[in-house]
Amino acid sequence: ELSKWRPEVIELWEKCSVPETINKETFQKSFIRHVNTTLARSIYNVDNFSAYQATAHAVRDRLIQRWNETQQIHTERDQKRVYYLSLEFLLGRSLDNALLNLGLKDSFGEGVKELGFKMEDILDQEVDAALGNGGLGRLAACYMDSLATLCYPAWGYGVRYTYGIFQQKIVDGYQDEFPDYWLNFDNPWELPRVDIVVDVQFGGHVNKITEGDKVRHEWIGGETVQAVAYDVPIPGYGVKNCINIRLWNSKPRRKFDFGKFNAGEYDQAVQEQMKAEFLTAVLYPNDNHMVGKELRLKQQYFWVAASLHDIVRRFKKSQRDWNEFPDQVAIQLNDTHPALAIVELQRILVDEERLDWDAAWDIVTHTFAFTNHTVLPEAMEKWPVPMISQLLPRHIQIIFDLNLFFLQRVEKFAPGDRDFLARLSIIEESTPQYVRMAHLAIVGSHRVNGVAKLHSKLIKETIFKDFVKYYGPDKFENKTNGITPRRWLHQANPKLSELITETLGHKDWLKDLTLLKKLEESVHDKEFRRRWMAVKHSNKVRLAEYIRDVVDVDVNPNALFDVQVKRIHEYKRQFMNILGVIHRYNTIKSMSPEQMRDVVPRVVIFGGKAAPGYYIAKLVIKLINSVASVVNKDSTIQDLLKVIFIPDYNVSVAEIIIPASDISQHISTAGTEASGTSNMKFVLNCGLILGTVDGANIEIHEEIGDDNIFMFGHLAEQVDDLRYAHRYRDVPMDPHLDAVIKDIESGSFGEARIFAPLINTLTFGKDYYLISDDFGSYLDAQKLVDEAYKKEKDWVKKSILCTANMGQFSSDRAIKEYAESIWGIIPVKV
Ligand code: TH1
Numbered sequence: 024e025l026s027k028w029r030p031e032v033i034e035l036w037e038k039c040s041v042p043e044t045i046n047k048e049t050f051q052k053s054f055i056r057h058v059n060t061t062l063a064r065s066i067y068n069v070d071n072f073s074a075y076q077a078t079a080h081a082v083r084d085r086l087i088q089r090w091n092e093t094q095q096i097h098t099e100r101d102q103k104r105v106y107y108l109s110l111e112f113l114l115g116r117s118l119d120n121a122l123l124n125l126g127l128k129d130s131f132g133e134g135v136k137e138l139g140f141k142m143e144d145i146l147d148q149e150v151d152a153a154l155g156n157g158g159l160g161r162l163a164a165c166y167m168d169s170l171a172t173l174c175y176p177a178w179g180y181g182v183r184y185t186y187g188i189f190q191q192k193i194v195d196g197y198q199d200e201f202p203d204y205w206l207n208f209d210n211p212w213e214l215p216r217v218d219i220v221v222d223v224q225f226g227g228h229v230n231k232i233t234e235g236d237k238v239r240h241e242w243i244g245g246e247t248v249q250a251v252a253y254d255v256p257i258p259g260y261g262v263k264n265c266i267n268i269r270l271w272n273s274k275p276r277r278k279f280d281f282g283k284f285n286a287g288e289y290d291q292a293v294q295e296q297m298k299a300e301f302l303t304a305v306l307y308p309n310d311n312h313m314v315g316k317e318l319r320l321k322q323q324y325f326w327v328a329a330s331l332h333d334i335v336r337r338f339k340k341s342q343r344d345w346n347e348f349p350d351q352v353a354i355q356l357n358d359t360h361p362a363l364a365i366v367e368l369q370r371i372l373v374d375e376e377r378l379d380w381d382a383a384w385d386i387v388t389h390t391f392a393f394t395n396h397t398v399l400p401e402a403m404e405k406w407p408v409p410m411i412s413q414l415l416p417r418h419i420q421i422i423f424d425l426n427l428f429f430l431q432r433v434e435k436f437a438p439g440d441r442d443f444l445a446r447l448s449i450i451e452e453s454t455p456q457y458v459r460m461a462h463l464a465i466v467g468s469h470r471v472n473g474v475a476k477l478h479s480k481l482i483k484e485t486i487f488k489d490f491v492k493y494y495g496p497d498k499f500e501n502k503t504n505g506i507t508p509r510r511w512l513h514q515a516n517p518k519l520s521e522l523i524t525e526t527l528g529h530k531d532w533l534k535d536l537t538l539l540k541k542l543e544e545s546v547h548d549k550e551f552r553r554r555w556m557a558v559k560h561s562n563k564v565r566l567a568e569y570i571r572d573v574v575d576v577d578v579n580p581n582a583l584f585d586v587q588v589k590r591i592h593e594y595k596r597q598f599m600n601i602l603g604v605i606h607r608y609n610t611i612k613s614m615s616p617e618q619m620r621d622v623v624p625r626v627v628i629f630g631g632k633a634a635p636g637y638y639i640a641k642l643v644i645k646l647i648n649s650v651a652s653v654v655n656k657d658s659t660i661q662d663l664l665k666v667i668f669i670p671d672y673n674v675s676v677a678e679i680i681i682p683a684s685d686i687s688q689h690i691s692t693a694g695t696e697a698s699g700t701s702n703m704k705f706v707l708n709c710g711l712i713l714g715t716v717d718g719a720n721i722e723i724h725e726e727i728g729d730d731n732i733f734m735f736g737h738l739a740e741q742v743d744d745l746r747y748a749h750r751y752r753d754v755p756m757d758p759h760l761d762a763v764i765k766d767i768e769s770g771s772f773g774e775a776r777i778f779a780p781l782i783n784t785l786t787f788g789k790d791y792y793l794i795s796d797d798f799g800s801y802l803d804a805q806k807l808v809d810e811a812y813k814k815e816k817d818w819v820k821k822s823i824l825c826t827a828n829m830g831q832f833s834s835d836r837a838i839k840e841y842a843e844s845i846w847g848i849i850p851v852k853v
Contacts, residue, residue: 045085045127047134053081054138072208074140075118075148078131079211082121086256087214089265093853097176101341103350104176105846106334108364109357110326111160111306112167112181112268114152114255115510115674117212118145123514124172124260150205151673152212152255153187154270156310157590158700159396161674162474162834163357165700168507169838171259171266172534174850180330182322183213183253183270184306191632191671196648200308200635212255213270219252221329222276225321229417240374242417248299249274250329260509260533263853271329273302309634310590311402317414320406324415327364335371345378349389353846356393356468359404359460365391365467366418369425374417384425392845393464393471394502396697398478398486399594404460405451411458422458426450429466436493446489465490465498470845472500475698475719477739500844503722504698505837508536511704516682518558519708523826526551537830542823552819559685559709559822566683569676570628570667576655578665582624583812585713586684586705588672591633591640594695598781599794600629600688601647603801604654604666605763605772611660619661623809626665630672630680642781644668649772677701684710686733686808690801692792693717694739703832709822711811713804715797719832727828731821733811735804736797745796749789756785757798 026032057077058064064073097104122128132142155161163179170177189200227245231238255268275296283292307319338351356362365387372383397403412419426449437443449466451457465471465487473479479501483491491499513520513533524530526545532538545551563580570578587600604627611622629647633640651666669676681687687705689696689712696718705712706723714720715736724732737745748754756764764782768775785794812818830836842848 040088045130047130047137050081050127050131050134051138053084054078054134057081071140071144072148074135074138075145076209076211078135078145079118079149081131082118082125082127083211083256085125085127086121086258086265089258089263089853090254090256090267092263093265094267096853097851100176100851101351102176102851103353103846103848104178105170105353105355105842105848106330107163107166107170107177107179107355107357108327108330108361109160109163109179109181110323110360111155111357112152112163112179112255112270113155113157113160113674114164115678116146116149116151118149119514120168120510121258124168124258124509126261150208151187151675152205152210153203153673154181154184154306156188156306156308158698159310159358162504162700165505165507165510165834166838167257167266167268168260168509169505169834171257171264172262172507172509173835173838173842174259174262174264174852175266175838175842175848176851177266177848179257179266179268180326180333181268181270182303182306182326183272184303186305188306188632188673189308189635193644193648193668193670196645196652198633198641198644214254214256216252216254219333221250221271221332222247223250223325223328225324225414227416229420239377240417240420242370242374246299247276248302248325249276250325252329252333265853269330269333271303271326273299273325275299308632309636311397311399311592311594312634312637313402313404314636315406315410317410320410320414323360324363324367324418327361327367330361331364331367331371335368345372345376345386346382348386352390353848354391355841355846356391356464358394358396359464362393362404362460362464362467363415363418365463366421366425369421370417373421380424384428387467388469391464391468393468395461395464395471395473395482395487398481398697399695403486405457406460408450408456408458419458422449422463425463425466433493443489443492447493461486462490469498470500471498472502472845473697474502474504475722476501476503477694477721478697478718481694481739502837502840502845503831504700504703504719505832505834506700506703506707507834508533508707510678511681512707515678516558516562516708518561519555519682519826522554522558534835535830536833536835539827539830542827546820546823552816552823555709555823556815556819559683562682566628566679569679570669573670574667576665576667578626578667579624579662582626582662582665583685583808584626584628584683585686585688585808586628586630586680586710587688587690588628588630588669588677588680589699589701591631591637591643593639593784593792594691596690596692596792596794597629597631597647598643598784599690599798599801600627601643601650601666602760602763602794602798603805604650604664605766606759606802607805608650608654608657608660608664609762609766611663612657619663622663623812624663626667628667628669628680628684630669630676632672639781639784642778646767646772646778646781649777653772677704681705681710682708684708685812686711686713688712689714689718689720690736690797691715691717692742692797693737694742695792703829706825707829707832709826711808711818711821711825713808722831723829726831727825731824731828733804733808735800737793742793745793746789746791749791749793754790754795757795759802760785760795760798 054077057080061080062073135142167179187203187205190203192199224247225245227243230241250271251274253270256265258265368387372378430444449462473482483499567578567580647668654666681704687710689699689702693716699718713733716738
């Protein structure tokens with residue numbers, strides 16, 4: 024009688040659920056309802072922020088509906104899913120993206136306008152979800168957008184950090200860090216799942232239990248921390264599919280130490296519980312650099328254990344045989360950060376599900392695949408064996424067993440070759456011993472991939488070459504990175520998006536980026552070129568206004584905007600850029616007024632965060648700001664040069680900067696930048712690039728052709744010899760560089776001693792990143808940029824050809840490649 028499944032009850036449920044059609048009027052109703060009930064406000068106290076919240080909640084309602092439908096259909100179909108494990112998801116803002124992907128921007132824009140608000144102001148209220156450092160985290164976000172848009176059954180798993188990447192302020196030219204407490208106001212883009220809670224265990228000990236001729240292991244004792252799920256819906260573009268990123272938050276268990284409690288130490292008992300919350304408190308702010316903090320290892324295991332528990336629970340609901348696990352589940356490891364998942368799955372299968380070791384291992388290795396994102400030695404994760412033993416006593420046993428069986432097979436392949444065994448071993452035999460996470464990830468995966476052609480070649484020839492010998496080359500693939508054209512063109516550059524749509528006569532290019540190729544036909548159309556330039560100009564005006572707001576410097580939108588925005592790192596060589604700026608400044612200063620008339624005015628724009636503990640990177644920021652304050656005040660150079668450091672570079676700021684660039688710099692030492700993804704964003708937004716023969720620059724060059732890119736510098740294969748020369752011979756410094764260094768040392772940009780440690784990297788430090796070797800060709804390339812910019816018509820043509828040839832670099836292409844050649848999943852459209 025009371026059954027909720029009775030037809031009339033179901034009918035009532037359906038009638039009362041949120042209507043599927045949504046338009047301006049239903050949106051306005053929803054907006055006001057949220058103002059009144061969710062926010063408990065009235066027409067008299069709705070500010071822009073409340074309007075943002077109300078709009079966000081109205082959109083959230085739609086997302087949740089789509090999310091539910093998608094999950095229901097994916098569950099019904101029960102096809103193979105991919106789980107993307109990433110310790111970082113750099114999502115940025117969600118409202119604009121959701122409105123555009125759902126096709127609601129226009130109607131909701133009208134709706135808020137009638138209610139007395141401007142959509143622009145509303146969008147500007149949102150704080151970034153900045154749960155990542157840089158390229159790796161943003162790649163994960165672009166991939167989720169593509170997975171949703173292409174209707175793949177996919178989930179992301181990550182950590183819900185209470186503090187995202189720190190906020191950067193510039194004080195007296197130096198970087199200062201401030202906590203990013205992004206959850207200060209309610210976050211409408213997450214659904215707390217208070218009912219989805221996983222116990223995660225740390226410490227304790229392992230009992231070996233013999234049952235007949237079998238032994239099993241029991242991991243007991245230690246502390247338990249609870250993982251609570253928060254779901255973040257990710258809507259696809261132009262489809263109803265909406266996928267999920269599940270972020271785990273740590274919280275104390277409600278049970279606590281009653282011994283202490285009874286002894287009157289109530290406060291201490293509570294304090295110990297509170298430590299649990301600390302586990303997911305903060306994102307580690309290091310990009311491309313490993314810092315071996317115990318808390319970081321705990322974060323990694325906490326997240327991996329909760330995610331695998333969830334994945335296994337979902338699989339077990341389907342009542343299939345365990346050997347079908349790899350047919351239902353693909354797990355992608357975004358770098359080595361989740362490599363413990365390999366060990367955790369083996370543990371679950373052997374200790375909890377009682378599969379025998381080899382059968383379990385066969386399942387594990389067919390489930391996992393691993394993406395490597397860097398070859399920098401300082402970024403390679405390795406954890407001390409004693410630290411893992413303390414925290415995860417059963418896992419360290421499994422690691423040693425895995426390694427033993429692995430090395431036994433290697434020994435058969437290369438009998439007696441002890442060096443070969445030592446090089447391949449998961450364990451580094453030092454004091455203490457270390458676990459090499461990349462080795463663990465390779466041994467536990469069926470596929471390993473790099474993120475651009477050169478990078479994938481380099482990992483096979485250098486860091487993983489012994490594994491290629493052992494496994495053969497087929498286990499190693501390339502999957503060149505991609506970016507989502509929805510955020511990085513449609514959302515960030517609405518005017519260019521509109522012009523493209525009008526010119527092509529459709530919006531299909533947003534789902535098939537290769538269709539941009541047709542823009543090539545319009546390069547000869549004068550009116551089209553004029554409009555193309557007008558879009559760039561208005562984006563430069565927008566950036567100039569932003570620059571005035573944040574650093575109080577006026578820049579001329581007619582100048583050439585030269586941009587380098589990315590994490591500050593020695594290998595990315597922002598130092599070389601600012602040294603080049605000093606050279607330019609001194610060149611202009613030495614000119615007669617007639618000569619000056621021939622100079623192309625430039626605004627050189629920097630942005631990016633340095634890891635808080637990275638002393639040299641922070642000095643680079645100081646140098647940039649010191650140069651800026653001298654150059655920007657110098658009236659003798661007639662505004663021919665301005666230097667700007669934009670503070671707190673993040674996804675939202677990138678959306679303003681990228682569409683406004685004429686030239687952007689991607690100038691890493693050859694062989695060091697695995698791919699880079701901002702290079703793709705700039706070129707897609709019709710900005711030319713100045714780059715080294717590194718990462719995805721090479722493939723961009725292949726696509727857009729020699730005439731539309733400025734490449735310079737030594738090649739990756741020359742780097743070893745050049746470094747050797749610096750180390751063992753007296754290599755004279757490039758004369759222009761020498762002059763610039765002497766200028767800094769003479770105090771032209773403030774007290775010289777401040778910069779001594781930075782300059783020492785070139786001298787005592789043997790110029791590890793080869794700035795001197797590339798400086799001459801860098802300056803030459805910059806000259807070519809100046810000359811090319813003077814030929815306005817040709818420049819616009821180049822700019823159009825850039826955008827037109829970026830089809831390959833959509834994350835849709837990348838995701839299809841992963842889906843087809845690694846994951847074996849097929850789309851399920853809602
Ligand atoms: C970056 C790479 O440096 C970059 O070249 C690449 O485009 C991007 O990943 C996406 O593939 C990396 N970020 C990190 C961050 C950490 C550790 C290693 C890397 S590699 C924390």
